[in-house]
């Protein structure tokens with residue numbers, strides 16, 4: 311199939327893009343990397359009158375460090391963050407998660423903003439956004455707005471973006487010293503996740519200080535299970551605690567069955583992945599603590 315006819319606009323600045331969005335509203339559609347939108351156009355599941363192509367807007371392509379955060383422009387390619395030493399060091403959870411997105415060819419074109427705005431329930435970056443407490447920045451002719459990841463993802467492929475709003479940036483708290491792990495199960499390498507988990511743990515004196523878990527593929531939006539984070543807080547990590555958390559996760563999640571996997575399978579897999587991800591995250595977080603623990607021993 312081929313797309314229904316549309317007009318094409320290629321703004322060169324954010325101001326021009328938001329003017330076009332304000333003019334066309336629901337009839338306009340943003341084109342970023344095209345990795346999700348172009349198939350939808352070809353199948354005529356999306357039939358915008360005007361395509362607003364962001365690919366000439368250089369000001370949306372950046373990775374910047376600010377006060378304790380890393381800001382990533384919406385048109386930054388997924389491959390760019392995968393290859394970024396800054397992202398690897400300061401945003402290890404994102405660095406790990408992005409490598410599960412499709413294949414290198416897809417990540418060469420696909421953008422960070424496109425993945426977040428598309429909000430596929432099995433996508434990796436929305437779960438990374440939820441686990442790391444990211445903030446999304448939008449622009450329209452009415453001004454700028456910031457939305458928490460939890461407030462941004464509303465339902466299947468639905469976000470808090472208004473028809474005249476552009477997603478311009480995601481701000482992610484730097485978490486270089488936390489232990490992180492992203493694990494998923496997919497049918498084939500590069501497929502969307504049947505179930506996946508993003509885990510972030512901070513440790514102090516051998517005990518777990520804070521835990522954040524976010525799941526993908528098990529609900530309409532990235533799912534947090536606060537109840538599953540509590541058992542580890544203030545405790546020394548042990549296999550038995552991970553097993554307890556895995557049971558809570560499997561009991562609390564309420565995924566749908568579809569042609570790819572049953573709900574029961576998704577719940578089980580999410581539980582197993584959680585236990586593994588927590589063990590991995592804790593092992594990564596403990597490394598910077600090793601010196602201070604031995605110095606405590608030295609000082610008796």
Ligand code: FAD
Nearest residue numbers: 340342343344345346347412420421424425427433477501
């Ligand atoms: P586009 O396809 O251009 O746009 C997607 C949607 O977001 C459109 O509705 C568009 O209007 C809107 N949009 C884009 N940017 C903005 C913005 N700045 N402001 C407002 N709205 C915007 N993704 C995964 O997460 N995991 C996978 O495993 C995975 N596997 C894939 C496998 C294949 C074979 C393919 C083709 C794609 C796969 N994808 C996967 C999707 C891919 O990651 C896309 O890059 C992503 O979903 C959309 O990003 P994009 O830049 O291509 O956006």
